[in-house]
Amino acid sequence: MVSTMPQTKIVFFDLPTNLGVPTSPYTWRVRLVLNYKGLEHETRWIPTIDIETTCISLGIAPTGTKPSGAPHYTLPAIIDSTLSDSEPVILSDSTPIIQYLERQYPSPSPLFPSSVETIRQSFDHLLSMKIMAFGASLWLMELYNSKLPQDRDDFRGRMEVKLGMTLEDARIHGTEREHAWKELEQKFDQLLDLCEKGGTGTEFLMGQAMTYPDIAVGACLIFLKNTSPEEAWGKVVTWSGGRWLRLLKALEPWMSVTDC
Ligand SMILES: N[C@@H](CCC(=O)N[C@@H](CS)C(=O)NCC(=O)O)C(=O)O
DSSP, X not given: OOTTOOOOOEEEEEOOOTTSSOOOHHHHHHHHHHHHTTOOEEEEEOOGGGHHHHHHXXXXXXXXXXXXXXXXXXXXXXXXXXXXXXXXXXXXXXXXXXXXXXXXXXXXXXXXXXXXXHHHHHHHHIIIIIIIIXXXXXXXXXXXXXXXHHXXXXXXXXXXXXXXSOHHHHOOOHHHHHHHHHHHHHHHHHHHHHHTTTOOSSSSSSSSSOOHHHHHHHHHHHHHHHHSTTHHHHHHTTGXXXXXXXXXXXXXXXXXXXXX
């Protein structure tokens, strides 16, 4: 890791998986940023079924509301106690966390230059709704299998209520499945068109250095690679002329996992 690493005291909360590697596309965003900025941190691994009690006990805010109306607690979260003369900064939700880290520790280069801000809304919509939400039906079983045994019933229960059917029944097969993968490939191409309007000539999507789109797409690529190494990742590496594989390789220096 870089020698100019600031002496930070950051606790980063992530979810353990059954695969021995973290997979959450939201926690990976934060990890990539912490590592890119060279910020020293300790990772605390919280099984999904313990997120709520952990967050409540530490004063970490919920990020949404459950269908029942109760608060919904999610990871990532961070507690930054670097400044000893002030209260620790306690944050949840990947975007506010990344924005805080960018404000507090701006080097080595801007994550949100104006070119990124211009496309950010369209980019977020395409990535979260058209790619990750749309693709969920393709990798739901793989996601279930990646969960810790103690987290599986909870995941299955919540997903099946949401889907109105079992995970097994929600899985699409045959030509329907192949069409869905094709559609996803086109959405990834759209993502590339959006980011590389001017062409960058580097492995990063929008310029000479890593910016927010690289982090957000990179975290999804890591999720797909770890969760569905054969089917999903086997396809993604062939898309856009190998563009996504090259992006992930460019992010490798910031993919190390502490305390795993
Ligand atoms: N908007 C949140 C979403 C985070 C999120 O959904 N995290 C999932 C893991 S990928 C989670 O903690 N789920 C726990 C639960 O739903 O109980 C963010 O960007 O951080």
